[in-house]
Amino acid sequence: MISRQQIKYITSLQQKKYRNEHKAYVIEGEKMVEEALHQIPERIELICYTSKYIDSIKFPASIASKVSHVSDKDFANISSLKNPQGILAVIHQPDTNNIDDNSFSEFILVLDSVRDPGNLGTIIRLCDWFGIHHIVCSDDTVDCFNPKVVQASMGAIFRVELKYIDLNDWLLKFKKNKNYVIYGATMDGANLYSTELRKPAILIMGNESNGISKEIQELLDQRISIPNQSEFPEKSESLNVSIATAIVCAEFSRQFN
């Protein structure tokens, strides 16, 4: 059983305002909850499940007090999915503001105003694949704890750290103190495949419609482009930002491994 108040609390977390206020977010589905149980048990605030999972998931004794068996009807109310999967958890957010710049590894992905939740989730997932631990996001990038981002990340949200910050300020300071090469994916950059990529590196990817903002473009050391191979006069003008990010990260990975 869960109380009306708990129902209200969980549904409130579909909104960024309340996620920020409570420093919490929701994950849904058996796979995500099992990953959380294994990887970040200390950050689980609450698990709700329906009869469907009564026999299939074993919860460790240490979190017994946080687990609630709820009716299908209550579950439909707290789920943000069209087809509720019958299990969800409330997770305590890690801090996305105060990650120490000195903890960064030799490759940092920077997102300048990426707005689509599906794109951000997919980017978090591919960063996990390529061993990229840190993503620095402009303040207007979509919230990484948005339910659609979390679902698209497929559990990678537990492993990749995101920092939200005033990007211009941060890059100016970072550029002054560190010797990272700052790469940006632009339409008019040098051919990615004829460029000898160097590390430590920052790779900046821009907004879905407008690319990297003007003020950030001024901070780039090297503009790079994925060559368009179409021979049609009318052709796709750009790639989806998650696709472009994947291709550039793959090339960094290829050159450095």
Place this chain on the structure above:
Amino acid sequence: MISRQQIKYITSLQQKKYRNEHKAYVIEGEKMVEEALHQIPERIELICYTSKYIDSIKFPASIASKVSHVSDKDFANISSLKNPQGILAVIHQPDTNNIDDNSFSEFILVLDSVRDPGNLGTIIRLCDWFGIHHIVCSDDTVDCFNPKVVQASMGAIFRVELKYIDLNDWLLKFKKNKNYVIYGATMDGANLYSTELRKPAILIMGNESNGISKEIQELLDQRISIPNQSEFPEKSESLNVSIATAIVCAEFSRQFN
């Protein structure tokens, strides 16, 4: 003005059954309609627009008889989008069954049971970018004229040809008559970046959950994998299929240009 019958016809095209029956599909938004006007004017059956576009789009005299000015209310009824953009067109489908195998170029992408419309649309868009003209799809791959596929393709659906077919039969025949190397992206394949890729080539990408089906796997000449660089014991087990397709197509493009 449009008739009740036209409204019924246009909305029916949201369903695959009626799209097949009428050999037609719907595109929405100013950019898509303008691309259709430039690239495939002969395939436009009908354009509907609201007052919003009355001054901004000039329709050529040749299609005047196919253009209808409709009320916002009628438009809301015919649009499949949550936020209708005020302009849509009905397009005559190209034939997706009888594309001649001899028209294929040196690189063919094959999709084995890709189900998510967003993934297929994104894959069509990236094929256009990489100059890949042909995608051969198993019969159970999501319909390329599904509204979500069409929107995600961003106009690339007008340029990339898709063929739907019994994949096993087609591959068996194709293998017998042509000298293409058949590559498949699998979890246990050779490192993509240590593999010398050869052309002419077929690249097979599999289903979102299950990868390439067993019977199709038996037809592969070479299994390839995108190396997972994560050092975490728990990590992303796979990449989204559109992301994986992009990375492999980019590597083909890099090695051949």
